[in-house]
Amino acid sequence: MLHTALSLPAAFVVNIVLARVLGPAGFGRLAYLTAVMSIATLIVSAGISSGLIQFGSKAHARGDRGRVQALLSRSQGFRVLWAAPLLTLIVVLLGEGRPALLVGAVVFGVWVPAAVGGATACLTIENRTAAGAKLAIVMNVVTQAAVLLSLYSMGTPDGVWLTRLVVSGMAPLLAIPIIAPIYRRAVLRIRAPWRLPREFWRYALPAGASGVVAGLALDRTEVILLEQLSTAQQVGMYALAFGLAGHAFAPAQSLLTPLVPAVSGLREVDGEAVGRAFLRVLRTSSTIIGAIIAVGAPVLAILVPVIYGAEYTAASNLVFVLTATAGLTVVTFPMISFVSSRLRGMSVLRLNLLALGAMGALALLTVPVLGAWGAVLAKASVGLVRFGWLLLTEKESFETPTRASLRASSPMWLGMAAAVASYLGTTLVALGPGLQALIALPVSVLTFAIGLWVSRTGLTPADAGIVSSIGPKAVRRVTTPLARCLAWAR
Structure with a gap:
């Protein structure tokens, strides 16, 4: 972090x-x-x-x-x-x-x-x-x-x-x-x-094929299609939107690297704890992602022409939609770490093939007509397909009921709703982008907080206690109040 x-x-x-x-x-x-x-x-x-x-x-x-x-x-x-x-x-x-x-x-x-x-x-x-x-x-x-x-x-x-x-x-x-x-x-x-070892290749080759397919589905592969089927201007607009969305979710993605060996080792030495660990991971990642979407999507989109210059004004709405929907893809990364810990390489490969198929079909249909907007729609389909398929088919890997998983992920959906309300509300006001961003920030935070309170979701007090207990004192001074804020609705 x-x-x-x-x-x-x-x-x-x-x-x-x-x-x-x-x-x-x-x-x-x-x-x-x-x-x-x-x-x-x-x-x-x-x-x-x-x-x-x-x-x-x-x-x-x-x-x-x-x-x-x-x-x-x-x-x-x-x-x-x-x-x-x-x-x-x-x-x-x-x-x-x-x-x-x-x-x-x-x-x-x-x-x-x-x-x-x-x-x-x-x-x-x-x-x-x-x-x-x-x-x-x-x-x-x-x-x-x-x-x-x-x-x-x-x-x-x-x-x-x-x-x-x-x-x-x-x-x-x-x-x-x-x-x-x-x-x-x-x-x-x-x-x-x-x-x-033979068992190494039995896992590595499907995992490698899955990695290729995932790279095609998750990376900014659409720029290759845009390069061939659209204009250089559209390539630049989409690349900017994709990069901003990636920057926004970097805090959530930083949790992934230590999670992979942790989940793998946990399943090896204490399999009974996997279900509890999964729900804690999903709650934490969804809450962080929801907060990022609620604040980052509207504020970043509004400020695009201020930060990058007037020639990128057309990318504002692209940034909003891509950032608001990218959370679906990001939340699947920790979920897949639980699937991979069972060495289910073929399962991950099927998942990524399905996501790539949805993305490729949409991209080929929409990029020639809509340019960068077609690429954004194609990328949004990847997260939706991956998230839905994992919940439906990998209950054994998560060792938890689908209903409990959906509830644990609800802060992410609340973040999307808060972002849409904030963006639509502030951009309709005839003000400069700087003032619009200043208004959007508290509106987003308040809307997201109300959503957590009404639904009684977010981090649990136990989750907040774990977050508050780790790291050096200088880090805990920041993470402790933040964790308590995200757990207040419980």
């Missing part, structure tokens, strides 16, 4: 600078390159990281250090022998820029992470995600500074993209001294990947 609090404002400001300097067309090009590379990475990784974290977390929880070492070394072999050569080809084909920068992107953005990428996964396996977050804080500062330097020295989206690859690839190197010495040796030792 501290990493999010520090990195989010920096990323937000840098995004504003990128959008203003590159313009809608250049900003769209950057989004296109980022989306293609992200999808390509998922494809060539074949679920190796997901399998490593799931099997490694379980083995570490049992105290089986030798198994963790073998998994680390053999996954390194897979990255070096398979993933790195393919990603090198993609970077060379996509990138347009200075040859020296292109070579640097290949070396530090592809081969270095391939050779030592298990170090960052090892922090998750060891349940030391706090150390990983500290590393991410450092890397975020360096990355944002490098992006600004490349923007003003080269002024091209390709230059910014290649610079990001170079800097982000350094993170695994910095993680090596942090991990346990017994695992450090395994990370630096590359062994044949084909000797990974």
